Amino acid sequence: MSINNVSELATHGAAGARIASELREAILTGDYAPGDRVRQEDLADRHGASRVPVREALRMLEAEGLVTLVANTGAWVSRVSLAECDEMYRIRERIEPLLLRYNVPLMDDALIDRLDRLATEMEDTEVEEFIALDREFHLSCYDLAPTRLLEETVLRLWNRTHSYRRAYMRIARTDPDRSVHHEHHLLVSAIRRRDLDEAERVLAGHIRRTRLELARHPDVFE
Amino acid sequence: MSINNVSELATHGAAGARIASELREAILTGDYAPGDRVRQEDLADRHGASRVPVREALRMLEAEGLVTLVANTGAWVSRVSLAECDEMYRIRERIEPLLLRYNVPLMDDALIDRLDRLATEMEDTEVEEFIALDREFHLSCYDLAPTRLLEETVLRLWNRTHSYRRAYMRIARTDPDRSVHHEHHLLVSAIRRRDLDEAERVLAGHIRRTRLELARHPDVFE
DNA sequence: AGCCGCTCTATTGCATCCAATACAACCCGA
DNA sequence: TCGGGTTGTATTGGATGCAATAGAGCGGCT
Numbered sequence: 001m002s003i004n005n006v007s008e009l010a011t012h013g014a015a016g017a018r019i020a021s022e023l024r025e026a027i028l029t030g031d032y033a034p035g036d037r038v039r040q041e042d043l044a045d046r047h048g049a050s051r052v053p054v055r056e057a058l059r060m061l062e063a064e065g066l067v068t069l070v071a072n073t074g075a076w077v078s079r080v081s082l083a084e085c086d087e088m089y090r091i092r093e094r095i096e097p098l099l100l101r102y103n104v105p106l107m108d109d110a111l112i113d114r115l116d117r118l119a120t121e122m123e124d125t126e127v128e129e130f131i132a133l134d135r136e137f138h139l140s141c142y143d144l145a146p147t148r149l150l151e152e153t154v155l156r157l158w159n160r161t162h163s164y165r166r167a168y169m170r171i172a173r174t175d176p177d178r179s180v181h182h183e184h185h186l187l188v189s190a191i192r193r194r195d196l197d198e199a200e201r202v203l204a205g206h207i208r209r210t211r212l213e214l215a216r217h218p219d220v221f222e
Numbered sequence: 223m224s225i226n227n228v229s230e231l232a233t234h235g236a237a238g239a240r241i242a243s244e245l246r247e248a249i250l251t252g253d254y255a256p257g258d259r260v261r262q263e264d265l266a267d268r269h270g271a272s273r274v275p276v277r278e279a280l281r282m283l284e285a286e287g288l289v290t291l292v293a294n295t296g297a298w299v300s301r302v303s304l305a306e307c308d309e310m311y312r313i314r315e316r317i318e319p320l321l322l323r324y325n326v327p328l329m330d331d332a333l334i335d336r337l338d339r340l341a342t343e344m345e346d347t348e349v350e351e352f353i354a355l356d357r358e359f360h361l362s363c364y365d366l367a368p369t370r371l372l373e374e375t376v377l378r379l380w381n382r383t384h385s386y387r388r389a390y391m392r393i394a395r396t397d398p399d400r401s402v403h404h405e406h407h408l409l410v411s412a413i414r415r416r417d418l419d420e421a422e423r424v425l426a427g428h429i430r431r432t433r434l435e436l437a438r439h440p441d442v443f444e
Numbered sequence: 445a446g447c448c449g450c451t452c453t454a455t456t457g458c459a460t461c462c463a464a465t466a467c468a469a470c471c472c473g474a
Numbered sequence: 475t476c477g478g479g480t481t482g483t484a485t486t487g488g489a490t491g492c493a494a495t496a497g498a499g500c501g502g503c504t
Contacts, residue, residue, distance in 0.1 A: 013458095013494085014457095015457075039485075052460095060285060062282075063285025071234075071239075072466065075486095090372075098312060149313070153375065234465070234488090235487055236487095263455080271488080272489045272490075273456085277456090294455085294457070295455085295497090296456070
């Protein structure tokens with residue numbers, strides 16, 4: 001552990017962050033499911049590191065709500081109850097429109113066209129691709145303005161519910177919900193007209209409807 | 223370091239959390255100011271621990287936004303710019319009314335009376351006491367409902383701006399703002415009538431006005 | 445004088461080791 | 475057969491020591 005430089009130079013001091021980042025990705029892709037145990041040594045071996053940076057990574061993910069730590073016992077991928085999910089969606093209903101408002105004035109036509117294409121493209125996809133495109137669609141609306149805090153808050157809420165959104169889609173796919181796509185196009189339209197109030201309204205309604213849809217499938221939360 | 227049990231039994235596995243908790247308190251009381259360096263060994267010595275749990279504590283506080291870490295360099299008590307503070311207040315404007323809505327139905331007369339007394343009591347106080355009473359007034363409105371997430375989010379926003387609220391009060395005390403107290407009493411009144419919409423409106427306006435007041439003193443943020 | 449590069453030191457990052465804890469399996473007596 | 479205590483093992487928590495980095499101070503060159 002001394003002459004591994006040259007290629008991975010300047011990566012010192014980032015082990016914890018790197019591990020956190022990869023574990024976060026693994027949780028989002030579903031490699032780890034809610035409730036799964038996360039053993040420190042596993043992660044350490046997998047990343048060729050010791051348990052020290054692993055524990056740092058776990059603390060970070062705990063703060064993001066993705067992992068739940070119990071002293072002297074271990075770490076688990078966080079479960080989310082229906083009540084908590086409902087709460088997160090209600091928070092999103094309030095702050096995502098605000099974040100959107102910050103961003104709409106900064107969007108150029110190229111971005112709006114891309115949003116439109118995404119909205120159309122995801123109309124006819126399977127679960128995994130829909131999840132990815134929908135996420136890209138919404139988050140693309142949020143990363144223009146320098147509102148680090150709001151953006152981070154929203155991203156954390158998305159991440160914490162990601163697994164459950166996937167689970168919902170798998171279950172509810174029998175009767176696909178077309179109005180989601182309708183709302184996406186309404187949103188793009190409002191953005192294109194730079195109608196901030198209308199964009200806020202459509203987005204809030206979109207999130208609200210999704211929340212109500214989710215609540216109709218409590219089995220997603222075991 | 224083995225037979226120190228008996229009195230502090232069962233505190234194993236909580237060193238990081240304890241250190242974080244005390245450092246958080248120190249930042250809130252002003253013992254550490256924004257921009258201050260935080261050396262790991264200092265904290266370790268101060269708490270009779272090694273640097274390992276200290277680093278855990280720093281990661282936790284970083285996630286809360288109270289501390290800023292730079293790899294291979296160190297940790298500082300986070301500074302907040304006027305723009306960021308503005309952003310936090312705008313988030314609060316949106317979600318605190320929601321949190322209040324959750325809680326009002328659970329409040330009993332005793333609590334409402336206490337809020338009224340707090341509102342009156344803080345009308346005639348010096349900076350430190352006002353800060354404390356105001357915080358208690360508002361946070362008391364939030365801890366009845368089991369909305370862990372929303373509560374935690376709001377608490378973090380309060381904590382991140384706490385130092386600046388104090389700094390503002392010290393500077394702006396020359397022309398004390400009476401409408402703050404008026405709004406507090408309006409809020410109590412709406413709560414007592416269980417008028418959820420009005421309570422939301424008053425609270426949003428209260429936060430909004432505070433934001434605008436803060437923006438009139440950019441010097442608070444250096 | 446001003447600038448570049450070096451050295452030296454304070455501090456952080458991480459690996460290793462040992463202690464403490466939790467949990468499961470087991471034993472034992474009633 | 476069941477309950478309570480006990481031992482054993484897997485796993486986490488934390489202390490120590492060493493490597494890596496950043497930044498200040500210094501010296502030499504132009």
